[in-house]
Amino acid sequence: MKEWEITDQEIKLTEKLLLPEGAHFSEDAKNVLRCWHSTDVAACPGSGKTTVLLAKLKLLADRMPFANGAGICVLSHTNVAVDEIKKRLSSYADKLLRYPNYIGTIQSFIDKFVTMPYLRNIAGQRVQAVDDFTYAQYVVNQMQKHRKYNSLNFMIETKLKTSTQFKTKIEYVQRLYIGNDGALYMEKQKRALAGSDKESTKRYKEILDNLLKKEGIIRYKDAYAYAKAAVDDLSETYTDLFSARFKYIFIDEYQDCDEIQRQAMDAIFNSTRCTVMKIGDSDQAIYNSSQDRTPDWIPQVGFLPIMTSNRYSQEIADVICNLKKDKTNIITSVGKTGIKPVLLVFDTESIGKVIGGYISVLEKKELFDENGIYKVIGAVKKESLAGLKVGDYWSEFDASAKKQEEYNYWILLDGIIVNLLEGKLYKAEGIVRKLLCRIFHYTEITNSESGKEFSVVTIKKFLDSEYKDEYRQWISELSKVRPIDRKTIDCLMRQRINELFKMNGLESDDVFKKLPNYFLDGDVIVDQDKKIEKNVFIDPLRGRRIKFDTVHGVKGETHDATLYLETEQNGASDLSRILPYYGIGKVKASNLYDYSRKLAYVGMSRPKKLLCVAMKGETYEKGEKVFVGDWEIIDLRT
Numbered sequence: 001m002k003e004w005e006i007t008d009q010e011i012k013l014t015e016k017l018l019l020p021e022g023a024h025f026s027e028d029a030k031n032v033l034r035c036w037h038s039t040d041v042a043a044c045p046g047s048g049k050t051t052v053l054l055a056k057l058k059l060l061a062d063r064m065p066f067a068n069g070a071g072i073c074v075l076s077h078t079n080v081a082v083d084e085i086k087k088r089l090s091s092y093a094d095k096l097l098r099y100p101n102y103i104g105t106i107q108s109f110i111d112k113f114v115t116m117p118y119l120r121n122i123a124g125q126r127v128q129a130v131d132d133f134t135y136a137q138y139v140v141n142q143m144q145k146h147r148k149y150n151s152l153n154f155m156i157e158t159k160l161k162t163s164t165q166f167k168t169k170i171e172y173v174q175r176l177y178i179g180n181d182g183a184l185y186m187e188k189q190k191r192a193l194a195g196s197d198k199e200s201t202k203r204y205k206e207i208l209d210n211l212l213k214k215e216g217i218i219r220y221k222d223a224y225a226y227a228k229a230a231v232d233d234l235s236e237t238y239t240d241l242f243s244a245r246f247k248y249i250f251i252d253e254y255q256d257c258d259e260i261q262r263q264a265m266d267a268i269f270n271s272t273r274c275t276v277m278k279i280g281d282s283d284q285a286i287y288n289s290s291q292d293r294t295p296d297w298i299p300q301v302g303f304l305p306i307m308t309s310n311r312y313s314q315e316i317a318d319v320i321c322n323l324k325k326d327k328t329n330i331i332t333s334v335g336k337t338g339i340k341p342v343l344l345v346f347d348t349e350s351i352g353k354v355i356g357g358y359i360s361v362l363e364k365k366e367l368f369d370e371n372g373i374y375k376v377i378g379a380v381k382k383e384s385l386a387g388l389k390v391g392d393y394w395s396e397f398d399a400s401a402k403k404q405e406e407y408n409y410w411i412l413l414d415g416i417i418v419n420l421l422e423g424k425l426y427k428a429e430g431i432v433r434k435l436l437c438r439i440f441h442y443t444e445i446t447n448s449e450s451g452k453e454f455s456v457v458t459i460k461k462f463l464d465s466e467y468k469d470e471y472r473q474w475i476s477e478l479s480k481v482r483p484i485d486r487k488t489i490d491c492l493m494r495q496r497i498n499e500l501f502k503m504n505g506l507e508s509d510d511v512f513k514k515l516p517n518y519f520l521d522g523d524v525i526v527d528q529d530k531k532i533e534k535n536v537f538i539d540p541l542r543g544r545r546i547k548f549d550t551v552h553g554v555k556g557e558t559h560d561a562t563l564y565l566e567t568e569q570n571g572a573s574d575l576s577r578i579l580p581y582y583g584i585g586k587v588k589a590s591n592l593y594d595y596s597r598k599l600a601y602v603g604m605s606r607p608k609k610l611l612c613v614a615m616k617g618e619t620y621e622k623g624e625k626v627f628v629g630d631w632e633i634i635d636l637r638t
């Protein structure tokens, strides 16, 4: 790899392009900018990791094209890299986003270049991953079609007779799986249903094998296991191609990679032949669930640190550093501002005052920039979960808010195409249901059972009871149709949607004629910043736009002010679970403690100017002494 020489003048130009007026890169950030060999970069929230990555991309873009047609590869967990390039490096976007460069998500990269080629090789055809239900339908079909599966069929029927949990064979089959020991298991049961050498187990495996080789389908749940096998199967000749095509590889948010993703990255990219830079912060690993056992990322010896945070004040840094695993101090370039973090203490009677309390604090601290970013965030939003959640603080919060892309046919269609190309039929099918929900909405067809509009969940039940075979056939066709492009998929979708309406006697003419123009507008470009304005509270005092979101939703963002809401999961609150990191009580065995610590660390490190935390009275009373001095306490109970 070439160790590029970066002049001071170039750094100055990059600062001008990417940093706020008059700001400079710190010395440790400059070290990263000047480093062109493989290394890990570890840094705290707000240290400018994303900005440094963009700066490196700009420096590389200035040097493109590279010798031998080589390119760069930028991987992350969301498409944020692409969005940031478009927003902050717009004049370089064309150059950076085109071949031979690859910028996208880690999972798509692995699916596209590792898992799917492996499966295609085994199956001799393109493979699609389907949902559990569809897969079980295929399994049951096979069992009933061929006599050799009689013993397996008989075993399942016998078990089903005594089962109180399952009513149908499909429900039962959905829960079957082959364990690591090769035996046949039922989910959540410790004892195998049949050992690995038993006839029914062998036949079950045979069906899975047939479905892969003859039908070209796998269950998406099993894709992970296939990825594992695919990584082990990678040949040197194949990985050599990657080292030749990509000379500079940046893996952002590396802490969020799971075991397989880490193995895949190491197997694909040879860090002695190309520059592999892993950038991350192990304290911000929240992408994998609290059940995930992937060990924390430990940056390799000789890693480059970026120690100074450019986002928040020293007062905020001093209260969040206890949430770091090593609890070391965070130095800030902003220094002390005189604004302490604010704790809003409430109880059941006063929970309704929390948002008003936040607005009063914004007012008191004179934060009323009309372009300011004011957010309210919490870890738990799901309405079906018991316990405190974001919606309890604001009754109009909609946990299922739709994105703008759901309001345009072509964007939904492109989603179907992308997922089919990646072999994710189960995701494509989910989008087909979204699309049907929109069309039912515009044609004013509601669910006759409830009288309400269909949701992606209720429409599944409806399709299943009214059009089971037709819908299955439709989805199966989607997985087989070629080529997978706009024209073909559009044609198939229009035909099937019209058939569905005709069958139901809902519409005899072309239903697309009834859809609004904006829904069918082919020129819509989704702007991530202009998602439908759901979950925005317009404050009546100054008209500030206060956006409600989850902690996951604001990862990587910078706000002017953030209100972090206490929420509950599995019978306890996230804030009570972080008290031990401040010396109150002990960290218990549950992974939820460490997960809550990281969630709070990510959420509370978003604001530039003001951090507010809404805490229940009982949690506050347990940890009262922690807050004395460092926090301004506002008791809403009085």
Ligand SMILES: Nc1ncnc2c1ncn2[C@@H]1O[C@H](COP(=O)(O)OP(=O)(O)OP(=O)(O)O)[C@@H](O)[C@H]1O
Pocket: 018, 019, 020, 023, 024, 025, 026, 043, 044, 045, 046, 047, 048, 049, 050, 051, 052, 281, 284, 310, 311, 555, 556, 557, 558, 605
């Ligand atoms: N050297 C700098 N001087 C001043 N401001 C900076 C500097 N570097 C970055 N910033 C600003 O600091 C904020 C945080 O930067 P950035 O989002 O790149 O940090 P990050 O390390 O990626 O954060 P996180 O880990 O929390 O996602 C942004 O508003 C950015 O514009």
